[in-house]
Amino acid sequence: MGGDHGPRVTLAACRRFLDEHPDARLLLVGLPEALQSFTHERAQAIHASEVVTMEDPVEIALRRKKDSSMRVAIQQVKEGTAAAVVSAGNTGALMAIARYILKTLDGIDRPAIAGQIPNALGGSTTVLDLGANVDCTELHLLQFAIMGSALDSVLKGREQPTVGLLNIGAEAIKGSEVIKKAGELLHHAGDSGSINFVGNVEGNDIFKGTVDIVVCDGFVGNVALKTGEGLASMVSSFLKQEFARNPWTKFAALMAYPVLSAFKKRLDHRRYNGAALLGLRGLVFKSHGSADEVAFGQALNRAYDAARNNLLDRVRHRIASAAPFLLPASPATERAPTPVSHP
Amino acid sequence: MGGDHGPRVTLAACRRFLDEHPDARLLLVGLPEALQSFTHERAQAIHASEVVTMEDPVEIALRRKKDSSMRVAIQQVKEGTAAAVVSAGNTGALMAIARYILKTLDGIDRPAIAGQIPNALGGSTTVLDLGANVDCTELHLLQFAIMGSALDSVLKGREQPTVGLLNIGAEAIKGSEVIKKAGELLHHAGDSGSINFVGNVEGNDIFKGTVDIVVCDGFVGNVALKTGEGLASMVSSFLKQEFARNPWTKFAALMAYPVLSAFKKRLDHRRYNGAALLGLRGLVFKSHGSADEVAFGQALNRAYDAARNNLLDRVRHRIASAAPFLLPASPATERAPTPVSHP
Numbered sequence: 001m002g003g004d005h006g007p008r009v010t011l012a013a014c015r016r017f018l019d020e021h022p023d024a025r026l027l028l029v030g031l032p033e034a035l036q037s038f039t040h041e042r043a044q045a046i047h048a049s050e051v052v053t054m055e056d057p058v059e060i061a062l063r064r065k066k067d068s069s070m071r072v073a074i075q076q077v078k079e080g081t082a083a084a085v086v087s088a089g090n091t092g093a094l095m096a097i098a099r100y101i102l103k104t105l106d107g108i109d110r111p112a113i114a115g116q117i118p119n120a121l122g123g124s125t126t127v128l129d130l131g132a133n134v135d136c137t138e139l140h141l142l143q144f145a146i147m148g149s150a151l152d153s154v155l156k157g158r159e160q161p162t163v164g165l166l167n168i169g170a171e172a173i174k175g176s177e178v179i180k181k182a183g184e185l186l187h188h189a190g191d192s193g194s195i196n197f198v199g200n201v202e203g204n205d206i207f208k209g210t211v212d213i214v215v216c217d218g219f220v221g222n223v224a225l226k227t228g229e230g231l232a233s234m235v236s237s238f239l240k241q242e243f244a245r246n247p248w249t250k251f252a253a254l255m256a257y258p259v260l261s262a263f264k265k266r267l268d269h270r271r272y273n274g275a276a277l278l279g280l281r282g283l284v285f286k287s288h289g290s291a292d293e294v295a296f297g298q299a300l301n302r303a304y305d306a307a308r309n310n311l312l313d314r315v316r317h318r319i320a321s322a323a324p325f326l327l328p329a330s331p332a333t334e335r336a337p338t339p340v341s342h343p
Numbered sequence: 344m345g346g347d348h349g350p351r352v353t354l355a356a357c358r359r360f361l362d363e364h365p366d367a368r369l370l371l372v373g374l375p376e377a378l379q380s381f382t383h384e385r386a387q388a389i390h391a392s393e394v395v396t397m398e399d400p401v402e403i404a405l406r407r408k409k410d411s412s413m414r415v416a417i418q419q420v421k422e423g424t425a426a427a428v429v430s431a432g433n434t435g436a437l438m439a440i441a442r443y444i445l446k447t448l449d450g451i452d453r454p455a456i457a458g459q460i461p462n463a464l465g466g467s468t469t470v471l472d473l474g475a476n477v478d479c480t481e482l483h484l485l486q487f488a489i490m491g492s493a494l495d496s497v498l499k500g501r502e503q504p505t506v507g508l509l510n511i512g513a514e515a516i517k518g519s520e521v522i523k524k525a526g527e528l529l530h531h532a533g534d535s536g537s538i539n540f541v542g543n544v545e546g547n548d549i550f551k552g553t554v555d556i557v558v559c560d561g562f563v564g565n566v567a568l569k570t571g572e573g574l575a576s577m578v579s580s581f582l583k584q585e586f587a588r589n590p591w592t593k594f595a596a597l598m599a600y601p602v603l604s605a606f607k608k609r610l611d612h613r614r615y616n617g618a619a620l621l622g623l624r625g626l627v628f629k630s631h632g633s634a635d636e637v638a639f640g641q642a643l644n645r646a647y648d649a650a651r652n653n654l655l656d657r658v659r660h661r662i663a664s665a666a667p668f669l670l671p672a673s674p675a676t677e678r679a680p681t682p683v684s685h686p
Contacts, residue, residue: 202565206570
């Protein structure tokens with residue numbers, strides 16, 4: 001039901017997804033009238049009586065709309081009838097309801113949003129958190145590193161993906177207190193082999209592809225993501241303006257059309273759609289609200305890959321291997337110097 | 344002496360600057376051998392016996408190198424023989440020495456680095472802090488807003504430039520505790536007329552040009568700046584690669600050359616060089632270390648404009664107008680609810 005375009009886009013993407021994945025089955029959760037036109041032998045409609053809107057405050061979505069399509073869909077994962085849930089709806093509501101219904105994994109204090117950002121190597125960099133947690137301790141950042149590593153191994157087949165901690169330039173005073181502590185903690189976890197930590201990275205490294213995974217708090221991650229979107233949009237509009245300036249530049253644009261199309265395709269944000277809500281006892285993927293059919297299909301693909309490759313088991317396995325470092329987070333500043341085992 | 348290219352670039356830029364500004368005079372501070380070749384009737388050499396390197400830790404630059412060109416240059420501002428100082432050297436050292444020699448202005452706890460980032464309107468957005476202060480209170484953010492407003496009025500002739508507080512998306516949980524408090528404080532200051540605060544902005548607004556000034560802590564600002572640099576560099580390399588792919592695309596590149604040049608010029612980072620170190624009792628400008636002659640010249644121009652338009656007086660004036668909100672910062676969380684005057 002979610003996203004800017006609703007079922008018109010999501011159902012079209014679902015049909016294509018089913019065609020491309022002959023072993024996949026879909027549960028379509030929504031208002032009866034929205035789903036009635038869709039029939040497929042591997043799709044099943046599950047009705048909900050209400051919808052969480054993009055404007056709904058988290059409290060309303062969570063406490064008042066108990067039969068929302070979002071909640072019913074997440075419930076399918078909880079009950080095991082679905083392996084993963086994909087939504088293009090309200091991110092805050094999705095996170096809150098998923099957390100309430102599914103609960104967090106042992107060893108994880110806070111779920112995080114992990115997205116893909118294109119890099120100069122032609123692939124993408126996994127960045128988390130992108131906005132779920134604005135104030136993070138070093139322990140949260142370690143948990144993000146662990147979960148991001150599991151995600152990267154599942155989506156890209158990298159067994160020991162490299163992890164960088166987002167920090168600021170060598171020229172300036174380096175990092176906040178939390179970032180300094182996180183650097184130490186990640187180094188220890190790296191030495192033990194539970195993550196492949198390579199050290200600090202800077203904002204430009206996200207696009208350079210210096211590391212597979214960039215870890216940061218949700219405030220910084222969200223600013224980096226939006227800053228990138230803003231610059232990409234400005235560059236694209238400058239390019240269009242320059243090519244549209246006069247008949248001669250328009251002719252040049254015609255000549256350069258295949259090149260500009262290839263260029264545009266490389267930066268196509270639809271290819272990077274589908275963020276993972278990590279740290280929950282179930283797989284939840286978030287599509288951008290503005291996703292079109294191709295983009296929403298990409299989010300479905302990611303959920304499919306994560307389910308097929310047992311992302312949850314991999315996260316659990318990595319948490320177990322990092323258990324000595326994952327003490328309860330509450331008084332995060334008082335981390336015991338000696339490793340302590342954790343369930 | 345500073346920057347990646349040293350006097351070869353800085354002196355060439357100085358000569359051009361003097362030619363373009365017939366009323367300007369320059370004090371060139373550096374090693375005697377570096378300056379001996381430069382003669383101009385409006386330039387005077389001032390000798391220093393040592394140089395702060397890009398690798399020098401702040402402590403070394405500050406405590407050991409007491410006759411560095413950087414320190415001697417800043418001393419000229421302190422003594423009033425120079426109206427402003429421009430350096431392409433070590434940012435951390437420049438900030439520390441400037442702060443030690445010049446001291447901060449009354450009402451300002453921490454100096455900030457304010458830079459220009461190009462925006463879609465064809466101008467630039469003033470962003471601060473870009474890396475001097477990693478942990479900021481709401482009071483520091485208000486001080487940044489006040490100083491940024493004074494800078495914008497001087498460099499761009501805007502008497503009431505608009506100010507936005509960098510925050511994260513409406514979809515996610517909004518802002519940290521500090522950001523929420525800063526939003527309230529900036530609103531109060533805006534209501535009183537001491538700044539023109541328009542509310543929260545997101546990362547993409549920096550490049551949209553939604554507001555004249557974007558205020559954030561130095562960690563977030565530095566990440567945003569570097570993220571933008573990384574994306575710009577990736578986009579430029581993708582574009583080059585696509586146009587260099589085969590003889591046909593190379594021909595297209597030739598046809599599109601004037602358009603691509605115009606496009607490149609619009610994004611030319613050299614036009615935005617020259618960050619202001621604000622909040623000091625003297626004007627200090629920082630050029631990017633990699634600046635070429637054009638870029639360093641732009642930093643000189645900014646210092647010249649700031650000095651000619653009495654930036655310091657304007658900062659002082661704005662601080663005075665915001666005095667009721669500028670309580671001593673130490674226990675920033677315990678801001679008194681009633682306005683209190685401040686020297």
